Amino acid sequence: MLETPIRDRRAERREATRAEILEAAWELARAEGLAALSLRDLARKVGMKAPSLYSYFDSKNAIYDAMYAQGSRQYLERDAGLGLTGEPLNDLKAAMHFFVGFCTEDPVRYQLLFQRTIPGFEPSAESFALSVEGLEAVQKRLAGMGLTDPRALDLLTAVGTGLTDQQISNDPGGDRWARLIDDAMEMFYNHVSNRKGGGAGNDGHAR
Amino acid sequence: MLETPIRDRRAERREATRAEILEAAWELARAEGLAALSLRDLARKVGMKAPSLYSYFDSKNAIYDAMYAQGSRQYLERDAGLGLTGEPLNDLKAAMHFFVGFCTEDPVRYQLLFQRTIPGFEPSAESFALSVEGLEAVQKRLAGMGLTDPRALDLLTAVGTGLTDQQISNDPGGDRWARLIDDAMEMFYNHVSNRKGGGAGNDGHAR
DNA sequence: TCGGAGTCTCTAACATAGTTCGATAACTCT
DNA sequence: AGAGTTATCGAACTATGTTAGAGACTCCGA
Known part of the structure; x- marks a missing residue:
């Protein structure tokens, strides 16, 4: 087995970054409007370039979808x-x-x-x-x-x-x-x- | 004076074209969604190129605004x-x-x-x-x-x-x-x- | 320790938006 | 016919979401 804790460490970091991106997305959306959310702005806010976001979300709509799920859970x-x-x-x-x-x-x-x-x-x-x-x-x-x-x-x-x-x-x-x-x-x-x-x-x- | 009828003729044509553009805009919006309305598509529908629309409306939002006014009048x-x-x-x-x-x-x-x-x-x-x-x-x-x-x-x-x-x-x-x-x-x-x-x-x- | 595998991040680029510029064509009036 | 106005268009600019591909970093087994 050995479903190593290192693998978990990576998954944790990944999940933390996802959460950070989502938090930044909420802030930007609240500030500029939900539809005005842009990937480049969002990336800048979390210290990335736009394409890097695609390591965490498949698309911009996937970000909206994650926000939607968060809101529903709230x-x-x-x-x-x-x-x-x-x-x-x-x-x-x-x-x-x-x-x-x-x-x-x-x-x-x-x-x-x-x-x-x-x-x-x-x-x-x-x-x-x-x-x-x-x-x-x-x-x-x-x-x-x-x-x-x-x-x-x-x-x-x-x-x-x-x-x-x-x-x-x-x-x-x-x-x-x-x-x-x-x-x-x-x-x-x-x-x-x-x-x-x-x-x-x-x-x-x-x- | 002579506020010529020819001048009126031009204004009429212009107004007719504006109405034609708006009609096409409604059709496109109903077909593809209001937010999905694109100037290039709209121009193609009325037999123009996109920049020509700017002879009749100041911007895309001006088209939305004219549609808004039409709807309100209706x-x-x-x-x-x-x-x-x-x-x-x-x-x-x-x-x-x-x-x-x-x-x-x-x-x-x-x-x-x-x-x-x-x-x-x-x-x-x-x-x-x-x-x-x-x-x-x-x-x-x-x-x-x-x-x-x-x-x-x-x-x-x-x-x-x-x-x-x-x-x-x-x-x-x-x-x-x-x-x-x-x-x-x-x-x-x-x-x-x-x-x-x-x-x-x-x-x-x-x- | 070395190298492969996987992950992350970047630059460059593509397609599509709205919009602007400048030139060309068309039309109106003298 | 020529002058002035208007309409139209191609090219280009900025900004968007998205993709491809190249480096860099981490982990893990040999």
């Missing part, structure tokens, strides 16, 4: 750490605040993960599977609240991305959007409550 | 021709169906007008004013329904763009989204009715 981690109370309306609000917060705190990541408007880039099957996992986590949480109608997921996704878009492009600060989310979630919750129970949505303000 | 026209009944819920549904329909019938136009994800492009002040005009038209119509809360516009915009994004990226056909729009607008209408009148949203199904 979402899964953060999502898993989201503690809920068991009270549906509160949890609904918390989940939406989490989603919009996650998106707006890094617009570049949001563009990469959810807008998908980088000219020639489509995530690979592996990376896409990660984001599907995230969507399933959302679906599962909704199911835990009793929301199994697929239209609920559709509508909430629409509201989430729509609010995120507006918040990013209009004005990032202020609690204007926070109150709007609360409002929308109350509206939504009342709606589905009426659909199911008949009139359960009117009494409990749930706080 | 929106204003269609919006003005939207006949409403005076019944708030029906009109709300019709307006949202109109908006989402306008967006999904030409995803390239939607991307240009509302997503604004072309790498180096920002609409000029004049073109942007046109789109603001469109937003004001929506605002005015909402006010006509008694919806003056600015949050109403925010939320409806979010729902509109969010639903459009989903419909475009998931599956264009089917009435799944149409029913979702109806559902969302009923929900929204009941919500604002409750806010204002107290309990007017429960009795009238409004159809």
